[in-house]
Amino acid sequence: MILDLLANCSRMRACVAAAALIGLAGCAPHDIVVGSGCTNTVLSVHDEWNCTVKGDLVGQASWVPFSTESRNKVAEVSFTIQVTKGSVRVTYADLSGSKQVIVTPSEPATVNMKTQLSDKRSFSLGFEPVNGKAEGLTGTVKYSTP
Numbered sequence: 001m002i003l004d005l006l007a008n009c010s011r012m013r014a015c016v017a018a019a020a021l022i023g024l025a026g027c028a029p030h031d032i033v034v035g036s037g038c039t040n041t042v043l044s045v046h047d048e049w050n051c052t053v054k055g056d057l058v059g060q061a062s063w064v065p066f067s068t069e070s071r072n073k074v075a076e077v078s079f080t081i082q083v084t085k086g087s088v089r090v091t092y093a094d095l096s097g098s099k100q101v102i103v104t105p106s107e108p109a110t111v112n113m114k115t116q117l118s119d120k121r122s123f124s125l126g127f128e129p130v131n132g133k134a135e136g137l138t139g140t141v142k143y144s145t146p
Contacts, residue, residue: 033127064127089128089130123143
C-alpha cells in the first residue's frame with residue numbers, strides 16, 4: 001500500500017511538473033527574437049559555432065545570448081540579420097564599446113567584429129523594434145574563440 005502511494009505521488013509530481021512547464025511555455029512572449037539553434041565544429045581548435053536567430057514578430061526588445069566553453073576572453077563574431085517588414089535595432093558590443101545598427105527590408109545588416117566575452121563566457125545581441133512591430137526577422141550568427 002505504501003509503495004502504491006509513493007508510485008501515485010511520483011506520477012502526481014510528474015504531472016504537476018509537466019503542467020507547470022506547459023503553463024510557462026504558454027506565458028512566454030511570442031513577439032521576441034529567439035536563438036533557434038546552434039551547432040559547433042567538433043574538435044575545432046577555435047570552438048567554432050554557427051547559430052540562427054528568428055523572430056516571426058518582433059514587438060518588444062529582447063536579448064539573445066551566445067556562449068562558449070572556451071577560456072579565451074575574446075570572440076570573433078560575424079552576423080547577418082534581415083527582416084521582411086518594419087525595422088529592428090540590433091545592439092551589440094565590439095572591442096570599442098556598444099554599437100547599434102538598424103535593419104530594414106531594403107537594408108539587411110552584416111557585421112564582423114571582435115567582442116569581449118563576459119565572465120560567463122558569453123556575449124549577447126539585442127533586438128528592438130523601431131516605430132512599431134517588425135516581421136520576419138531571420139539571421140545567422142557565427143563565432144569562434146581563436
